[in-house]
Amino acid sequence: MSLTMVAAEAAHLKQEARVASRAAPEPELGLAALQRARLPEATALAESKLRFVGPDDTAKPLLAASVRARTATQRVVWLQRAASAWARPIEEVGACRGGCAHCCHVPVTISSIEADLLGRAAGRVPQRPEHAVRLAALSSEEDVTAAQTLLQAIGTGLPCPFLQGNRCSVYEHRPVACRTLVNLDDDDLLCRHADDGPPASVPYADARMFRALALAAQAGSEFADIRDFFPVNGCA
Structure with a gap:
């Protein structure tokens, strides 16, 4: 299905949302309120877009190469390439654009292997993370929840150490x-960081398989936030 048809479907959904909202009261001011009002429309729009997006044929052989790789580092490199191939057709209908760096201020969990790859690309030596998680140590649901809370808390609101001028300085080497x-919305409204409420839900593409x-x-690797491996000004 062509991008023209995707755009037409998106326009139709937006028109339906506008009609449905005419009788609704004016939304309260504030970014968080605007985000709450947008979410149902954005979710429907994302579902509509995905119906017309076909897979990138190069993703499957790249995944197979990752499985065949002899070392964990090789597996990760092939998996990164497969992730980029998988995302390519989705990005064509998504909201992400060069120079938009909202997602560079949210927690980003990487492995020690990805940290080494980033370090080589940037000419930096990754530090031993203070708040690392090892999968083998997670023996209960409570352990998993605690690990997720820890990893999500460290990077919230802090810029990625590789963000320069609102662009990724290691883009070709970025983690999975x-x-x-x-x-999958049409703009960055839901990605913006509101001071008057919690982070908004964003209709992201489903990447659970790649995770x-x-x-x-x-x-067998350690996992931690990218800022924990590469602290800036002593902050991690």
């Missing part, structure tokens, strides 16, 4: 988490 984070593959490919 960054390659698969695609907002699971990334964990399986490097199960």
Whole structure:
């Protein structure tokens, strides 16, 4: 299905949303309120777009290469390439654009292997993270919840250490988490960081498969927020 048809479907959904909202009261001021009002429309729009997006044929052989790789580092490199191929057709209908750096201020969990790859690309030595998580140590649901809370708390609101001028300075070497984070709305409204409420829900593409593959490919690694591996001004 062509991008023209995707755009037509998106316009139709937006028109329906406008008609439905005519009788509704004026939304309260504030970014958080605007985001809450937008979310139902954005969710429907994302579902509509995905109906017309076909897979990138290069993703499957890249995944197969990752499975065949002999070392964890090789598995991760092939998996990163597969993630980019998977995301490519989705990005064509998503909201992500060069120079938009909202997602560079949210937590980004990477492995020690990805940290080493980033360090080589940037000419930096990753530090031993203070708040690392090892999968083998997670033996209960409570352990998993605690680990998720820890990893999500460290990077909230802080810029990525590789963000320069609202652009990624290591874009070609970015981790799987960054390659698969695609907002399927039409703009960045839901990605913005509101001071008057909690972070908004964003209709991201479903990348759970790649997250699971990334964990399986490097199960023996340490995982931590990217800022914990590369602290800036002593902050991690």
